[in-house]
Amino acid sequence: EAKKEGPGKIKVFRQHMLDKLQESRTLERDMAMAIENKEFVVYYQPIVDSFSREIYSYEALIRWIHPRKGLLSPDSFIPVAEKTGMINEMGKSVLEMACQEAASWAVPIKISVNVSPLQLSCKAFAGTVLSILKDAGLPAERLELEVTESSLFTENSTPLNTLNKLREWGVKISIDDFGTGYSSLSRLSKLAFDKIKIDKSFVNSVSTQEDALNIIRLITGMAKSLNMKAVAEGVETEDQLESLQALGCDLAQGYLFGKPQPCVEDKIRYGLIHSHKRTHTGGA
Ligand code: C2E
Ligand code: MG
Ligand code: MG
Ligand code: MG
Numbered sequence: 001e002a003k004k005e006g007p008g009k010i011k012v013f014r015q016h017m018l019d020k021l022q023e024s025r026t027l028e029r030d031m032a033m034a035i036e037n038k039e040f041v042v043y044y045q046p047i048v049d050s051f052s053r054e055i056y057s058y059e060a061l062i063r064w065i066h067p068r069k070g071l072l073s074p075d076s077f078i079p080v081a082e083k084t085g086m087i088n089e090m091g092k093s094v095l096e097m098a099c100q101e102a103a104s105w106a107v108p109i110k111i112s113v114n115v116s117p118l119q120l121s122c123k124a125f126a127g128t129v130l131s132i133l134k135d136a137g138l139p140a141e142r143l144e145l146e147v148t149e150s151s152l153f154t155e156n157s158t159p160l161n162t163l164n165k166l167r168e169w170g171v172k173i174s175i176d177d178f179g180t181g182y183s184s185l186s187r188l189s190k191l192a193f194d195k196i197k198i199d200k201s202f203v204n205s206v207s208t209q210e211d212a213l214n215i216i217r218l219i220t221g222m223a224k225s226l227n228m229k230a231v232a233e234g235v236e237t238e239d240q241l242e243s244l245q246a247l248g249c250d251l252a253q254g255y256l257f258g259k260p261q262p263c264v265e266d267k268i269r270y271g272l273i274h275s276h277k278r279t280h281t282g283g284a
Helices: 002-034 078-084 087-103 125-136 158-168 185-190 200-204 210-225 238-246
Strands: 040-049 055-066 070-072 110-114 143-148 172-178 195-198 229-233 251-253
Touching: 002 055, 002 078, 040 087, 055 087, 078 087, 087 110, 087 125, 110 172, 125 143, 125 158, 143 158, 158 172, 195 200, 195 210, 200 210, 200 229, 200 238, 210 229, 210 238
Parallel strands: 055 110, 110 143, 143 172, 172 195, 195 229, 229 251
Antiparallel strands: 040 055, 040 251, 055 070
């Protein structure tokens, strides 16, 4: 019976692979037009102080408004963009949009932008960031770049040099999805990061699993001793927040405080209407 089923299964499997290939080719083709057609937009999700819940910064998260498929989330197209190298152009466009947006806010909080390993391995990247900041009129201190551990897990010295250069200019650096990659401690210590973002897989079970709690305790302790801030991502419940507060995690991000949205809160965009002191930022 297994023999009868075998070839059929292979056929189905082969068809599945071909479909996947076709899908990714279509995506590649659509992507080439998408930047020009301005189909990529940026959503903003707040990162808050774990205790006061005041907004500390916003993270810029790319979305693709696809003409036929509708709103696509990054996990469905970033891997393709990485493979084709299109991520460089896409990433530059996100940086431009996010920096311009942040420069327009009445409250000078930070903007956090994700950077792919491919972008970081380009020697020209640091210069690109500098000219985007200049064009937007955004002080370097207000930009934070989120990089993953895999960016640094390479023999190539460009990513580390680039990050060190950006940091000297005042740009802040966060390490994203911490705990899921393979960063060696020696590599981490070569670059003083400003923040460690604890992956949401740990945060998810912080109030229900002893293991997750212990891992977060370890990471926040490490962050403290290296003079970095710890940020918990994916905080969805009050219980989770309570555990994180008890562990001394400084900042938090998640649906509990706000989902990614195309617009930031009015109090950030326009300032506090009732306040006597309106804060004005540099820029245009
Ligand atoms: P990330 O940088 O780790 O971003 C956090 C992700 O967690 C976002 O998914 C966000 O929507 C989601 N999230 C936030 N709070 C919660 C929560 O409470 N519960 C749950 N279940 N999820 C939450 P998103 O927007 O789909 O982005 C996925 C990933 O795509 C990002 O993960 C980042 O690695 C990548 N990405 C997004 N925008 C860009 C970009 O402009 N450039 C690059 N290179 N990568 C990007
Ligand atoms: Mg991120
Ligand atoms: Mg993350
Ligand atoms: Mg993540």
